[in-house]
Amino acid sequence: MNFSPDYYSYYNIILWKREAIFIHYRMYFLSFEFMDEDFDYIMILKFEFSHAFSDLNIKQLTYSLQNIFNAQMNTFVILTNRKDPPIYTESADEYVNSFSCSFRHFKELISNFKRSEFHGKELLFTVLDQIFNGKSAFKKILIRQIPLQIEHVSANSNCDVIIPHRGENAFLSSLLFFLHQLPNLHIYNGIDQDLTDDILKLRKKYPATEFYNFVPNPVGPYVVRNYLIDASNNNLIFFQDSDDIPCADRFDKIGDYMANTGCQLCGSHELRIDYFDQTVRAHRFPTNVGSALKAGPWHSLLHPSSAITRDAFYLCDKLSEERTFGNDTKFLLHSFFFLSSIYNINEFLYIRRRHPNSLITSPDTMIGSPIRKKLLHTWNHDFELIKYGELSLENSSLRYKGTKLKFNVKKI
DSSP, X not given: OOOOOOOTTOEEEEEEOTTOOEEEEXXXXXXXXXXXXXXXXXXXXXXXXXXXXXXXXXXXXXXXXXXXXXXOTTEEEEEEEOOOOOSSSOEEXXXXXXXEEEHHHHHXXXXXXXXXXXXXXXXXHHHHHHHHTTOSSOOEEEEEEEXXXXXXXXXXXXXXXXXXXXXXXXXXXXXXXXXXTSXXXXXXXXXXXXXXXXXXXXXXXXXXXEEEEEESSOOOHHHHHHHHHHHOOOSEEEEOOTTSXXXXXXXXXXXXXXXXXXXXXXXXXXEEEETTTTEEEEEEOXXXXXXXXXXXXXXXXXXXXXXXXXXXXXXXXXXXXXXXXXXXXXXXXXXXXXXXXXEEEEEEEEEEEEOTTSTTTSTTXXXXXXXXXXXXXXXXXXXXXHHTTSSOGGGSTTSOOOOOOOOEEEEO
């Protein structure tokens, strides 16, 4: 069949069967008259630029997606256009509205809604929120940039996943569900709040995962991360926030890249799910973080998206613990003076949820708050002085500082 150009405001719904039989719907306002069709797969495309759809090789794209679904039918694939990453700092890029999956699973998910609930809303945000809440058959999430590239990635060897948790336990439950679809992960949870029945139920549901409770709390995520890393023993350590979701290929891709290149600290781009404006947006980071930091103290790597070798972590003196926020930024600036290889993979491997009552959105600690601005000014100033030999690291604000809190840790 022929696929004609459409515009950003149009949804392009592609339905197809394994036998390469296609049907194409175009619609300005999302409706669901295609739901009674009998097809194997669905792809919904909505792009930022008018030429984005017309430039696609739809048959090639559906073939590549079908190979993914043949390996795991319960995979949900988010789609966006490939573009060059920034050179120095995080770039908030296109809003993402496109995806593909099993048509049967999609219909089962949509059946939970009245059709009118989708009017005026972005479909992808609504669908992802339902997937995160366990209201679908999807067990793995991938993000692919178009055109898709041929990938040869080795399966990841054993690694440790370090999770500090404080906040809504439903977030942690969702994260653990997706993590436990993946092999070779040793998962460590640090509960930085009082234990409740739902946490104990998670402990029972995932017996291979290690749970630790910190009291009195909060001690902060950096105390938790340092303690859990000390308790773990694999060479490769993945950071992970408890309110975010990893893509199914995150651990294999980063582990493979670090093993083949000698990279010591490695992150990726993030897909941000914003619960304030109910959007999904691509946030890209520079691939060469060391080069970006050499030019200035940029926000060049998202800490929870990253992995670090055990040797590199201790070479950097661990994470400072003197406050409950911001020390991941301090750690990155500090690590510049110890690590020779810091990179981001040019792929989306991490899904970050921006939601109320988190450290980055609460008034006292939110991005742009007075205390964060003051800290950034101090750290950035000292970072430049250290680079030019005008200040020693041990006498600067970037030096490691431990916590003064007295606390106990109990393995649950």
